[in-house]
């Protein structure tokens with residue numbers, strides 16, 4: 001149910017994602033690739049590559065890059081951006097690669113979109129060789145200022161989350177902080193797990209910040225898509241009012257945000 005909802009959420013939305021929230025997710029790229037040890041000659045797998053931001057950066061480091069995503073429109077756009085990389089469809093937790101194919105694997109804001117995060121991490125561990133690294137990011141809970149702003153906007157507009165929007169099965173859920181994600185990596189069999197909270201300021205123009213959810217992207221987009229025209233207009237008015245607090249020179253917004261980044265090694269006598 002959750003995975004079907006996710007498939008529908010991303011379907012045909014690659015251009016909308018590239019032009020809105022891809023820039024937000026790009027904020028962790030360097031830290032993620034550093035954590036995974038991605039450098040010249042390293043064979044790295046980027047899962048849930050989206051429009052290929054992280055994979056592109058890995059190529060720039062001289063890595064040998066394979067990228068996968070469940071959404072065909074993402075794969076099509078990423079292929080265009082990533083000459084020299086192998087880009088294909090794969091739906092996590094299934095990965096169409098032999099055991100120990102890669103030196104490293106990364107997942108930038110993907111584990112928070114799958115119905116079975118533990119199975120996904122185990123799958124990443126399976127395709128990375130013993131002694132290789134896996135690094136993943138998620139959004140923290142409670143959410144940072146940039147994301148919490150949407151809750152404030154919805155509350156001010158009297159919008160509530162539609163009750164029929166699927167939630168992750170509690171049996172598969174985990175605490176969205178460094179300890180919670182680290183515990184999940186350990187449970188998946190990774191060794192020497194370490195993590196940190198990465199904080200930065202996301203600079204964006206207001207139309208880009210609006211356009212992601214307005215195009216139906218992410219949980220916020222699912223809530224906004226469920227509203228009628230007058231309600232959306234009300235949400236937009238509160239969006240303009242509440243984001244104005246973060247306006248900087250040129251009318252752009254400077255939004256404080258943060259992510260959880262955790263990395264683990266595939267044990268040399270791996271059980272993952």
Ligand SMILES: C[S@@+](CC[C@H](N)C(=O)[O-])C[C@H]1O[C@@H](n2cnc3c(N)ncnc32)[C@H](O)[C@@H]1O
Nearest residue numbers: 010025048049050069070071091092108109113
């Ligand atoms: C928030 S985007 C992040 C994209 C990219 N990693 C980035 O940093 O820009 C999440 C991506 O995960 C993909 N995704 C979600 N569930 C997936 C699954 N089960 N298997 C593979 N990809 C998935 C979506 O299609 C989307 O491209």
